[in-house]
Amino acid sequence: MRSAFDAEPLLRGAALRVTRPRLAVLSAVHEHPHTDTDSIARIVREDLGEVSTQAIYDVLRALTAAGLVRRIEPAGSVARYESRVGDNHHHVVCRVCGDIADVDCAVGDTPCLTASDDHGYAIDEAEVVYWGLCPACSTSTES
């Protein structure tokens, strides 16, 4: 059985003050990866009652800056957030419904960081987005 996600040590580890909105937002992102701000706000409000959208944005910005949350923004999509950080994984995005899934790096350890020409930059992240149709959408276009 998966133990309940505990956001508190993560906040402390990142030297962030532990507040109820921060705990709720981080848990929401953890339990619903690749979620947009509106959905996060809805989940957090189910938990805490009224929380302003601005407060949600502020918390997301703080969590992103602290490296606890990664912001992803596929072309044509609103920003989404996930708590799986630091492993340079990629995403596959459905062209029809916008659904997003995680894709591990194709070969071993962050090979995509080895650019054929780094132009002298110290590269620490490579963003690869695979586009296509999710199983649900590819089935419905076949029929």
Ligand SMILES: [Zn+2]
């Ligand atoms: Zn789809």
Ligand SMILES: [Zn+2]
């Ligand atoms: Zn992801």
